[in-house]
Amino acid sequence: MGRKISSFRGVLLGLLCCAASIGAYAQHASFYEQSFETIEFPPPGWARLSVVGDEQWTRDTSEARFGQASAFIRYDYPEGSDWLISPAFTVSAGDELSFYIRTEFSGYAPDELSVRVSRTGTQPADFVDEILNLQEGVNYPASDTWENHTLSLGAYDGETIHIAFHNTNGDGNGVYIDQVALGTRPQVDVGVFSIEAPEIMGEGAVEPRVVVYNGGLQDQPFTVRLEADGGYSSTRLVSSLALLEMETVTFDSWTPEPGTRTLTATVELAGDEIPANNTLAKSINVVSEFPNQGWVTKDPLPGAKWASAVAGFAAPGADHNNRLMVLAGKDASSNMVSDVLVYDPHAGSWSSLASAPQAVQQGQAFFAGEKVFLIGGYASGFNPLSGGNVQIYDIATDSWSTGTDMPVAVGDFAAAQYRDSLLYVIGGYNGSVDVNNVQVYDTETDQWHAATPFPGNLVAGARAGIALGKLVVVGGYSQTSGSQTKQAYVGEIGADFTSITWSQVQDYPGGSIGRHAGVSLSRAWSPYVYYTGGDPTGQGNSAIAETWAFNVETMAWEAGPPKPTVASNLMGWGTVEVDDVVYLATVGGYDGSNFLATSEWLALGPVAPPTTELSVVPAGEVHPIAGSISGGGVACGIGHAASVTPEAVSSAPPADVSFPYDMLEMNLQNCINGATVTVELRFPEDLPADAEYWKYGLLPGTQSAESGWYSIPLTINGSIATFELVDGGQGDNDGTANGFIQDPGGIGVASTNSGPGTGTGTGNSPVGIPAVSHWALMLMSLLLAGFGLRRLRH
Numbered sequence: 051m052g053r054k055i056s057s058f059r060g061v062l063l064g065l066l067c068c069a070a071s072i073g074a075y076a077q078h079a080s081f082y083e084q085s086f087e088t089i090e091f092p093p094p095g096w097a098r099l100s101v102v103g104d105e106q107w108t109r110d111t112s113e114a115r116f117g118q119a120s121a122f123i124r125y126d127y128p129e130g131s132d133w134l135i136s137p138a139f140t141v142s143a144g145d146e147l148s149f150y151i152r153t154e155f156s157g158y159a160p161d162e163l164s165v166r167v168s169r170t171g172t173q174p175a176d177f178v179d180e181i182l183n184l185q186e187g188v189n190y191p192a193s194d195t196w197e198n199h200t201l202s203l204g205a206y207d208g209e210t211i212h213i214a215f216h217n218t219n220g221d222g223n224g225v226y227i228d229q230v231a232l233g234t235r236p237q238v239d240v241g242v243f244s245i246e247a248p249e250i251m252g253e254g255a256v257e258p259r260v261v262v263y264n265g266g267l268q269d270q271p272f273t274v275r276l277e278a279d280g281g282y283s284s285t286r287l288v289s290s291l292a293l294l295e296m297e298t299v300t301f302d303s304w305t306p307e308p309g310t311r312t313l314t315a316t317v318e319l320a321g322d323e324i325p326a327n328n329t330l331a332k333s334i335n336v337v338s339e340f341p342n343q344g345w346v347t348k349d350p351l352p353g354a355k356w357a358s359a360v361a362g363f364a365a366p367g368a369d370h371n372n373r374l375m376v377l378a379g380k381d382a383s384s385n386m387v388s389d390v391l392v393y394d395p396h397a398g399s400w401s402s403l404a405s406a407p408q409a410v411q412q413g414q415a416f417f418a419g420e421k422v423f424l425i426g427g428y429a430s431g432f433n434p435l436s437g438g439n440v441q442i443y444d445i446a447t448d449s450w451s452t453g454t455d456m457p458v459a460v461g462d463f464a465a466a467q468y469r470d471s472l473l474y475v476i477g478g479y480n481g482s483v484d485v486n487n488v489q490v491y492d493t494e495t496d497q498w499h500a501a502t503p504f505p506g507n508l509v510a511g512a513r514a515g516i517a518l519g520k521l522v523v524v525g526g527y528s529q530t531s532g533s534q535t536k537q538a539y540v541g542e543i544g545a546d547f548t549s550i551t552w553s554q555v556q557d558y559p560g561g562s563i564g565r566h567a568g569v570s571l572s573r574a575w576s577p578y579v580y581y582t583g584g585d586p587t588g589q590g591n592s593a594i595a596e597t598w599a600f601n602v603e604t605m606a607w608e609a610g611p612p613k614p615t616v617a618s619n620l621m622g623w624g625t626v627e628v629d630d631v632v633y634l635a636t637v638g639g640y641d642g643s644n645f646l647a648t649s650e651w652l653a654l655g656p657v658a659p660p661t662t663e664l665s666v667v668p669a670g671e672v673h674p675i676a677g678s679i680s681g682g683g684v685a686c687g688i689g690h691a692a693s694v695t696p697e698a699v700s701s702a703p704p705a706d707v708s709f710p711y712d713m714l715e716m717n718l719q720n721c722i723n724g725a726t727v728t729v730e731l732r733f734p735e736d737l738p739a740d741a742e743y744w745k746y747g748l749l750p751g752t753q754s755a756e757s758g759w760y761s762i763p764l765t766i767n768g769s770i771a772t773f774e775l776v777d778g779g780q781g782d783n784d785g786t787a788n789g790f791i792q793d794p795g796g797i798g799v800a801s802t803n804s805g806p807g808t809g810t811g812t813g814n815s816p817v818g819i820p821a822v823s824h825w826a827l828m829l830m831s832l833l834l835a836g837f838g839l840r841r842l843r844h
Contacts, residue, residue, distance in 0.1 A: 080142050081233035081324075083265070086119045087243075095137030097172055103130030107215075112589075115150040115196045115228035116263075116294065117243060121215075122226050125158065129220040135172050136213040139232045141206040147213060148200040148231040151184065154224030156193040161186040161222030165199075166214045167206065177214045179205075186223055196228070203232075229294070239266035240288075241327030242274075242315045243296060250335045250559040252609020255305045260315040261298050264291040265324070272319035276301045279312055306336045308723070308788065337559075338788055340578055340599040340608040341685070341720050343631070343653035347614060349398050351391065354382035354645035355638040359415035361422050362624035362635065366446055370627045370657070371417065372396075374635050375403070377424050377443075378410045379621070382645045386411055386430070390443070393649070395628045404448045406441050412462035413439075414621055418470050418493040420445055423453070425473060425491065428461035432529070433481045435459060440491065453496045458487045462565070464514035464523050465622075466579075470572060472547055474521060476504050476514055479529050484508035488541075490548060502550035506537045511588075513568025513622075515579030518684065519543050520602040521550065522570075522579040525563035527588040534562040534588035540602065559607050560596040564588055567636050569623035575659045575684040577603040580610070580634055582652070585618035585642075592642040593618040597652065603683050604722050615648050616641050623652075630657050660687025660720060668693045668712040673734035675711060679718065680728045682777070686721035689790075699794050700746045704759040706801045707744060713796030718775070724787040726776050733769045737797060741766060743773045744798035747783035761798070771797060 084093055091109035092098050100106040103126035110122035123132050151163065163184045166177035181201050184190055191197035203211070213232070217225055246259035262274055269292055275285045284301040291297055304313075314331045322328060358379025362371035374393040381387050388409035393400050406424055413427025413435075422443040429435040440453035456475065463478025473491040477484060486508050488501040509526025516522070521541040527534050536557040541550035558581070560566075566584025570576070582597040595617070597610035617639030624635040633651040640646065664677045679688060694715045696703040703709070711733065718727060742761040749758045762781050765772040774780065778787030783794060 080145070081231070081235060082137070082139055083229065083231040084136075085114075085116045085229050086121050087117045091121075092134070097133075097135040099133040099135070099174065101131040101133065101174065102126075102218075103132070105130050106132055107134040107217075110226065112587075113152055113154075113226050115152070116296070120152075120226040120228035122154075123217045123224065125154070125161070125219055125222045125224045127221045129218070130222075131218045132216070133174055134215045134227075136230065136232070138210050138212055140210045141203045141208065142234065143204075143207050145203045145207075145233045146200055146231075147181070147203055148198065148229070149215075150196045150198050150228045151191055152196045152226045152228075153186070153190055153193070154226065156190070156223060157186070158219075158222045159186040161190070161219040161225070162217065163225055163227075164216040164218075165201070166216060168212045168214065169206070169209055172212055174214075174216070177212075177216070190223070236266050236323035237268050238270070238319065238321045239324045239327075240264050240272050240291070240317045240319050240322060241324070242317055242330040245276075245313050245315050245330060245332040246298065247313055247332060247334055248559065249333070250337060250556075250607060252337055252339050253306075253308060254339075255303045257300055257302075258304050258313060259298050259300050261296055262288060262291070262315075262317055263296045264293055265327075266322075267293060269293070270319060272317055274299050275316045275318070277314045277316075278304060278306065280307065282306075306334070308336045308338055308786075310335055337606065337608055338723055340580075340601070340610055341655055342610055343655055344611055345614050346633075346651050346653060348395065348635070348649040348651055349393070349400065350649055351376065351637055351647040352400055354647045355379050355387075356619040356640045356645050357411040358621060358638055359413050359424055359427070360620075360622045360624040360635065360637060361415040361417050362626040363417040363422055363445060364420075366420075371625055372627060374624045374626050374637070375415065375417075375422055375443075376637050377415050377422070378406050378413065378427070379638070380411050380645075382647075384645075395626060403443070404450060406443070407450050407452065408435060408438055408441065410435050410439075410441075410461075412619075412621065414463070414465040414475075416465075416467045416473050416493075418467070418473075421493070423473065423491070423493060425465065425475060426456055426460055426463060426478070432461065432479060434461045434479070440496075453491075454498060456489060456491070457498050457500070458485060458489060460485060460487075460510075462510040464512040464526070464568070466514040466516040466521055466568075466570060467572060468516045468519075468521075468543065468547065474501070474514070474516065476521075476523055477509055477512055477526065479510035484510050484526075484529055488550065499548050501548040502541070502552065504539070504541075505552045506539050506554065507535050509535055509537075509564070511564030511585070513566050513581060513584075515568050515570030516543070517570045517577050517579050517602045518574075522568075522600050522602065524558050524568060524581055524600070525566060525584065527564040527585075532588075534564055534586070536560075536562045538600065540600075540605070555600070555605055556607060559598050559609075560584070560586070560594060562586055562588070563594075565618045565620065567620035567623045567634075569625065569634060571625060571632065571654075573659065577601050577684055578608075580623065580652075582610070582613045582623070582634075582636065583617045583620050583639065590618075590640075590642075593640065601722075610652070613652075614650050615639075615646065617646055617648070618642070626651070627657050631655065632657050660685055661689075662687055664688055664691040664716065666691055666693040666714060669695060675714070675731060675733055677714075677729065677731040680730075682718065682721035682725040682727040686718060686725065686727060686789075688716060689719040690715070690717040692716075694794070696746075696796065700759070704744065704798070707759075707798040708801055709744070709796045709798050711797055713744075713794060716793045716795075718777075718791040718793070719789070721777055721789045721791060723789050724777050724779075725789075726774055727791060728772065728774055729793075731771045731797075733771065733797070736768045737766050737771060738799050739766060741771070741797050741799045743771065743795055745781055745783070745793070745795040747792070747794060748785045750780065762795075 165182040168176040410427030424441040460478030464476040512526030595612040783792035
């Protein structure tokens, strides 16, 4: 069957943006219609039976007459016999059966679709009446064409029947059916088909879209309304829509707050005979964005390359990755190459290094111990390089050697680096099947070790990274089953680096994906594994630009800015540091139509680890106040800390409270959303036991954004004061759980005890003090009292 096999050919598992849709999209007492849109297959009430062969009827998204899916039976070798059976339906006068058929291939007889009716049960022997017979070479539809068949059910008036679609073939075409309708179509029926918004999305404005359809015989204008919690509402008019046609309606921009949000779409048309399909709701998880400074475009490659390995490395004498290396892969003519290019970001130029001993594609590269290791890959077609598949480049001598061969030779695998010297190879394709092996190469000993196997779907084209000792594997395409995945697994690496405890986590937010870029930073404090680009279908004719990161501390996804250019066939991100900023570099790839020479880098931010210590000098004081923070996640740090006067915070400080050390203006950043951070401040002398930590900002517990003075719990131990700040809660002046904490506050003491002293104790619970004078408070009290008296008169 070589004529039907192609690189990454498979079926689209479903567009993420349209996951909320209805399957039997029109149904009432005398009419039933099924378009196989819901993930569940067979749909409720349907049945499938495979009598001969390995294949059976499935839901398929590579072809659809209506919506995004259809029912599909793949060709079987040497032969197949498969049944798809409808729910029971009671026939009324004038009712019909209507459906659409299309073939995957054409010209491969024998292939036959028999449409049959049963008055009794749902076993094959019950379907004694054949009402239509379609055959390859006789009356199958033309290639790449959907063909409708409408059949009278008049012979079954008043009876309850089942319809069966029975396919028999001997290595035949493959058959799709869609829009199966039973009964009499209504005159007036419009419906909501889907809400085109991702199930998980980053913060920021989007223009949501809704797909509507006309399921009735009449074409009339109707309105579509989209609403969301928080007061969002937008309405559009659809002026005309023909029978069984769909239209995508774009609504006003929507900027949701982080959290779970619900979009509800409604169509309105007088006399609609099927109101059940007029409304559709979709839940959307809005997530925060991981820390980054956006994408930058660097000098392009000398020529297009794809399926090339990428690695950042340190040039001789450098103490950080200051160069980018691109190894082997394929060129613009799809020729496999062994050349090696290096980019100097300061000079802005590409140059050549010694070529690799063997040309490979879909391998991966890592920098360790002043060498770059080019691991695995395909030597020709989808045949992995079996000998010399560990190619080692010596940076100092510009020369190559080889290491111990990978025990199970694979290409297009997921890979990640751990503790600098350990390279994990997960899955991949061995030339015959996808494998679940996890192979670990020790660059220091030149030895391979077998680790706990990968428990997910066996795939090639997955990508991975390791952060805080956790291996994250995402996506991949199954060469053997012909399906793309959006799976995501986390494996916690034990004290024995070959012991991995696996668990499945939330699917990749970008949907089904393969041949994307994945990487983590070799820093003890970074909790992220990053992903970008990739092929969403596995068919090699499309690519995406979405960027996401998995946070292994929160075990949740965070959004990033889309890559400037869509690209698949990416074999990694090279980590490069330029002017104290760390970048993730992607080069080349394939956009679904063209091979690329692009070089696009995502700036993550400063190289230095997060700052957790502070030192400030209050005005007029000679001794600095030192402090530190703990908690909030490994990336949580102090972005800003300075001493300010109470008057700089508010024009009316609280009465009878003095601030002997002024106030601390401190901002914390990159914390886990909603995290609690402990702050410890160390003063030059012991503090009074009754000292409190006073803050000015949003008053806790108020329904509106009212600002004022209040105190939060404080623990005093001699000269050390300790308190807690909660992102979006206690002490956070922006009031939002967004990973950033704004904390203008300071040690305050009652004016009767305004000097430093000795003792230990705890502060009070929060108490709001409006920033107004005593006279204003008295006047307000009198006014309120008068208002109360007037109310008593009625």
